[in-house]
Amino acid sequence: MxxxxxxxxxxxxxxxxxxxxxxxxxxxxxxxxxxxxxxxxxxxxxxxxxxxxxxxxxxxxxxxxxxxxxxxxxxxxxxxxxxxxxxxxxxxxxxxxxxxxxxxxxxxxxxxxxxxxxxELRYSKLYTKVKDWVDQGLLGQVVNTHCYYICSEFHHKGSWRNKQATGGSMFGEKLSHYVDLPRWWIGSEVADVSSVCAPNVIPYYEVHDNYHTTYRFQNGAVSHLTFMMAPGATFKGDPLQDVIDQQRGDGHALRYLVVGTQGCAETDVFYRTIKRWEFGDSPECLTSTWVENLTWDKSEDHVYFHNTLDQTRDIVRRVRxxxxxxTPASDAYETMRLCFAAEESADHGERINLAEVY
Ligand SMILES: NC(=O)c1ccc[n+]([C@@H]2O[C@H](COP(=O)([O-])OP(=O)(O)OC[C@H]3O[C@@H](n4cnc5c(N)ncnc54)[C@H](O)[C@@H]3O)[C@@H](O)[C@H]2O)c1
The missing domain is CATH 3.40.50.720 (NAD(P)-binding Rossmann-like Domain)
Structure with missing residues (x-):
């Protein structure tokens, strides 16, 4: 073909x-x-x-x-x-x-x-592992997710990404993946979103460079996203220097905490870990037992993170x-609706009811 x-x-x-x-x-x-x-x-x-x-x-x-x-x-x-x-x-x-x-x-x-x-994060081994745990009922009902995403300004002055007319917003450009994942795991649609932004750190950006965004889902789950473009969270001397080198000093930190009624999961891209805890009962309190701790070799980073190779192969196979x-385009559109609603909320300082977004 x-x-x-x-x-x-x-x-x-x-x-x-x-x-x-x-x-x-x-x-x-x-x-x-x-x-x-x-x-x-x-x-x-x-x-x-x-x-x-x-x-x-x-x-x-x-x-x-x-x-x-x-x-x-x-x-x-x-x-x-x-x-x-x-x-x-x-x-x-x-x-x-x-x-x-x-x-x-x-x-x-x-x-x-x-x-x-x-x-393509829906092809990533890291995030499909969380999806598998959810589908197997190992986390119970997912009720809270938190994504913590920090990176340095690696887009650079003059990039089309920093301009509204060519990039849209930093929310769509950088964060649409991290809105799509909780939708996929929680399995419910969003009821409303509220978003705030602090003043920009990067003076030449025409778009926001930070967001604190909270989505409430129709089933009661809440998903929070923290994004800041700032000096890197990693530094020279870090024991994972090879990962840092690979990111060419971008200084990324990218973690998810996914909390269900029966257990929770934590993913950390740059420390190459995915962990799972099971909740239980004891006379004193709810217990939390660490039951899985997966790591991967750096040669497998592309499969565990942005798995564009398997996405490309899957698309070619599907068309052939x-x-x-x-995933139908209408589902991706739902994710885009959430991105635009978050941006609108940040711009106008109001909680946005998704039923009112086109
Ligand atoms: N899925 C991911 O994780 C991921 C990662 C990186 C980039 N992206 C996306 O990929 C796209 C490209 O990003 P990039 O990093 O390659 O940017 P880039 O600037 O390196 O490349 C974009 C290219 O598009 C060309 N172009 C612009 N208008 C065009 C037109 N009308 N017709 C034909 N070519 C045109 C430019 O000349 C440029 O070569 C963006 O939408 C970005 O969000 C996705």
Whole structure:
């Protein structure tokens, strides 16, 4: 099968590499609006590449496109590809406005076309382990989740990510994954969201650089997200220096605590751990017993964290076999609704009732 990658910058390069190692992919064609990148794709990456979109849209022998452009181009590229009869995988966040995301879902649904959004943490061994524990009933009903995510400013001045028109918000760009996961684990829809932001630390950002956001689910569960772009939480001399080196000094910290009525789980990406506790009864108190402690080798980081390789392979397989997306675009849209509601709450200082968000 021929596969095209539209907007082939950093993430596009990763997807091209994955496609080169995916069964059933016979040819990769790339497209990017930057001429120097197209030259690089041809000469260094070694794929057929175009500045124009038309040759790909007109080529009926290309059934599948991956859209890995900056966020502002997700909607026009998705609509054009669907219109041309292609199956589409589009990176998260779906779009820079909720109305655009809605238009993408409607375009796919009206054609009964394949559209999957890049929430690849649902392929991560780390987070699917939590999902397995939830599904097996080992945590009971999940009632609280807390995500603690700290990173340094690794986007840099002038990046499209820092501007509202091209990136949307930092909530969609960075945090949509971490709204999608609690939805997946808790298995209920959100009733309302409240979000506050402190003044920015990064003066040249046009968007918020921090959030403290709380979601209340219809089943009573509460999910909290703390995000700050700040000096790194890790430092030289850390015993996990190899992990830090891998992150090129970004200084990430990324932990989840998932608390259920019968047990809880904790994930820590940069310490490569996933732990589970079981709750029990004793004459004195509720007991908590540490029953599982999983770690993984650094060579498996990609499988445990951003597993874009297995996502790419799964999407190719699904399209080849005529199967629907692993998660429908309408489900990704629900996650996007939560992102836009959190942003609106932060901007207006009000709790947002999700029933009132389009
Ligand atoms: N799922 C993840 O964890 C993850 C990780 C990184 C990036 N992403 C997403 O991938 C996308 C790309 O991010 P990146 O880091 O590769 O950015 P990037 O800036 O490296 O690449 C984006 C590319 O899109 C091109 N582009 C912009 N408008 C275009 C258009 N209209 N047509 C064709 N090409 C166009 C740019 O020239 C650039 O080469 C973003 O949506 C980002 O959120 C997702």
């Amino acid at each position: 021929k596969v095209a990658v539209l907007g082939a910058g950093g993430m596009g390069g990763t997807v091209i590499d994955h496609l080169e190692h995916t069964e059933g992919v016979e040819e990769i064609i790339a497209q990017d609006i930057r001429e120097e990148r197209v030259k690089e794709l041809r000469e260094k990456v070694g794929v057929k590449a175009y500045v124009e979109l038309e040759p790909i849209l007109k080529d009926d022998s290309i059934p599948l496109v991956f859209i890995t452009s900056s966020n502002d181009a997700h909607k026009p590229l998705t609509l054009a590809a669907l219109e041309a009869g292609k199956a589409v995988m589009c990176e998260k966040p779906m779009a820079v406005t909720l109305a655009d995301a809605r238009a993408m879902v409607e375009a796919a649904e009206s054609r009964e076309a394949f559209l999957q959004i890049g929430f 076999e005529g199967l629907p997306p692993a």
